[in-house]
Amino acid sequence: MKSKEVSLDAALSHIKDGMTIMIGGFLGMNAPLAAIDRLVELGVKDLTLITAVNAYPGGGFGIGKLIENHQVKKYIGSHIGTCPAAVEQYKNGELEVEFYPQGTIIEKIRAGGAGLGGILTPTGVGTLMEEGKQKVTIDGKVYLVETALRADVAIIRGYKADKMGNILYRGTPNSNPVMALAADYVIAEVDYVVEPGEIEPDRVGTPGILVDAVVKGYGEEKTREIFRELWIKNKKLA
Amino acid sequence: MDARELIARRAAQEFKDGYVVNLGFGIPVLAAAYIPEGVEVILQAENGILNFETVTRLGEEDPYVADAACQPTRILPGGSTFDLATSFAIIRGGHVDATILGALEVDQEGNIANWALPLAPGKWSPGMGGAMDLLVGAKRVICTLQHTDKKGRSKILKKCTLPLSATKAVDLIITELAVMEVTPEGLVLKEVAPGVSVDQVKAATEADLIVKGPVPEMRL
Numbered sequence: 001m002k003s004k005e006v007s008l009d010a011a012l013s014h015i016k017d018g019m020t021i022m023i024g025g026f027l028g029m030n031a032p033l034a035a036i037d038r039l040v041e042l043g044v045k046d047l048t049l050i051t052a053v054n055a056y057p058g059g060g061f062g063i064g065k066l067i068e069n070h071q072v073k074k075y076i077g078s079h080i081g082t083c084p085a086a087v088e089q090y091k092n093g094e095l096e097v098e099f100y101p102q103g104t105i106i107e108k109i110r111a112g113g114a115g116l117g118g119i120l121t122p123t124g125v126g127t128l129m130e131e132g133k134q135k136v137t138i139d140g141k142v143y144l145v146e147t148a149l150r151a152d153v154a155i156i157r158g159y160k161a162d163k164m165g166n167i168l169y170r171g172t173p174n175s176n177p178v179m180a181l182a183a184d185y186v187i188a189e190v191d192y193v194v195e196p197g198e199i200e201p202d203r204v205g206t207p208g209i210l211v212d213a214v215v216k217g218y219g220e221e222k223t224r225e226i227f228r229e230l231w232i233k234n235k236k237l238a
Numbered sequence: 239m240d241a242r243e244l245i246a247r248r249a250a251q252e253f254k255d256g257y258v259v260n261l262g263f264g265i266p267v268l269a270a271a272y273i274p275e276g277v278e279v280i281l282q283a284e285n286g287i288l289n290f291e292t293v294t295r296l297g298e299e300d301p302y303v304a305d306a307a308c309q310p311t312r313i314l315p316g317g318s319t320f321d322l323a324t325s326f327a328i329i330r331g332g333h334v335d336a337t338i339l340g341a342l343e344v345d346q347e348g349n350i351a352n353w354a355l356p357l358a359p360g361k362w363s364p365g366m367g368g369a370m371d372l373l374v375g376a377k378r379v380i381c382t383l384q385h386t387d388k389k390g391r392s393k394i395l396k397k398c399t400l401p402l403s404a405t406k407a408v409d410l411i412i413t414e415l416a417v418m419e420v421t422p423e424g425l426v427l428k429e430v431a432p433g434v435s436v437d438q439v440k441a442a443t444e445a446d447l448i449v450k451g452p453v454p455e456m457r458l
Binding site for chain 2: 030078091103107125172173178220224231232
C-alpha cells in the first residue's frame with residue numbers, strides 16, 4: 001500500500017487562493033501549527049477560514065497569524081474577540097465574519113461530513129441567529145435549520161498517524177475529528193508517523209480512509225517548548 | 239472584599255454535590271475557588287473535558303491539554319476528554335446541571351445579552367463562543383455580573399437593549415448588591431448583600447423587583 005506521508009509543501013500545494021479551509025484546534029491547542037506557519041510563508045490569500053474559535057488570546061499564535069498576515073477574506077466561527085487583528089479587520093471592512101454558536105458550527109461541520117443537509121437546533125432561537133433561516137416546530141418546540149458546512153481542504157492535528165492515515169489523538173482533540181470528514185482534501189499534521197499496525201485499532205480516533213495526506217509537524221519536543229514559551233509569556237506558568 | 243470576589247463567593251453557594259458545572263470566563267471561573275466544603279462538582283470545559291483543574295507551575299503542563307481558555311490544564315482522576323461535537327451534545331443535550339455565565343445585560347424575563355457589542359453599523363463583536371448553547375442546554379443558568387455599568391446605569395433591565403444570547407434562559411442573577419430569581423411572576427429579590435438595603439437595590443435596578451416580606455442577607 002502506498003504511504004500517505006508526504007512533505008508539508010506537497011500537502012499544502014492543494015490549498016489555492018480563494019479556497020475554503022477548515023483548521024482544527026482550540027485557541028491554538030492541538031492546532032496544526034507547522035502547517036499554519038508554512039501557509040503564512042507561502043502567502044496563499046483570499047481564504048475563507050472555518051474554525052470553532054479564533055486565535056490564542058491576544059493573537060500572534062496559530063490561526064491568528066493567517067489573519068494578521070491578511071490571508072483571510074472571510075472568517076466563519078463562533079468568536080473573534082481573542083484575535084485583535086480579526087476584530088480590527090472586521091471593523092474596517094477588510095474581513096467578512098459569519099458568526100455561529102459554537103455548538104451549531106461544530107454540528108454544521110459534522111453534518112457536512114455525514115451526508116446530512118443540516119441540523120435542527122434550539123440554540124439561537126429568539127436572537128439575531130434567526131436572520132434568514134428557516135424555523136421548524138417539532139412537538140411544540142422551535143428549532144433553527146442550520147445547513148451543512150464543508151471545506152475544500154481541512155487541516156487537522158493528531159498525535160500519531162500510521163502511513164494509512166489512521167489518527168491517534170492525544171489530550172483534547174476538539175474540532176479535529178469532526179473536521180476530518182468534512183473536506184474534499186484532508187491533511188493530518190502529527191508528531192509521529194508509524195507503520196500500519198502500530199496504532200491499536202480501538203485507539204484510532206479518525207479512520208485512515210478519511211485522511212488524504214499525513215505530514216510531520218513540529219514533533220513532541222518542539223510542541224512542548226512552543227506551549228511552555230506561550231504560557232510563560234502570558235503568565236500562565238511560572 | 240471587592241465586588242467580583244463577593245459575587246464569586248455567593249455564586250459558589252449554588253453548587254450542589256455531584257453537579258456537572260460549566261463556568262464562563264471572568265467571575266464565574268473565580269467561583270471555583272469558593273466551592274463549599276463537602277461539595278464536589280465535576281467541571282466541564284466546552285473544548286471537551288470533564289473533571290479538570292488549571293495548573294500554574296512550570297513542569298505540570300501538558301502541551302496537548304488545555305481548558306476552554308487555552309490555559310495549562312490537568313485532567314483529574316476519573317476525568318475524560320472528547321471531541322467538540324460530543325462536548326456540545328453534552329451541553330445542549332441537558333447533561334450539564336448548572337452553568338454560571340457573565341452578562342452585559344439581563345432582564346426581568348430572564349433574557350440575557352452577553353455576546354455582542356456594537357463594532358460598526360450592523361457589526362457585532364466578540365461573538366458568542368459556547369454561551370448560546372449553554373444558555374439553552376444547561377439545566378440551571380446562573381448569571382453573575384456587576385449590578386451597574388461604569389456610569390452607574392443598571393444592567394438589570396426591564397428589557398435587554400443589546401442583541402440577545404437567549405430568551406427566558408436565566409434562572410438566578412447574582413450581583414454585588416443582590417440575588418434575584420427569575421420567576422413566572424417576575425424578578426424576585428431573594429437576598430441583599432451585607433450592609434445593603436432593599437431600597438438601595440431598588441434604586442440601582444431598572445427592572446421591576448418583586449419584594450416578598452423581609453429580604454435576608456446574602457449567604458457567603
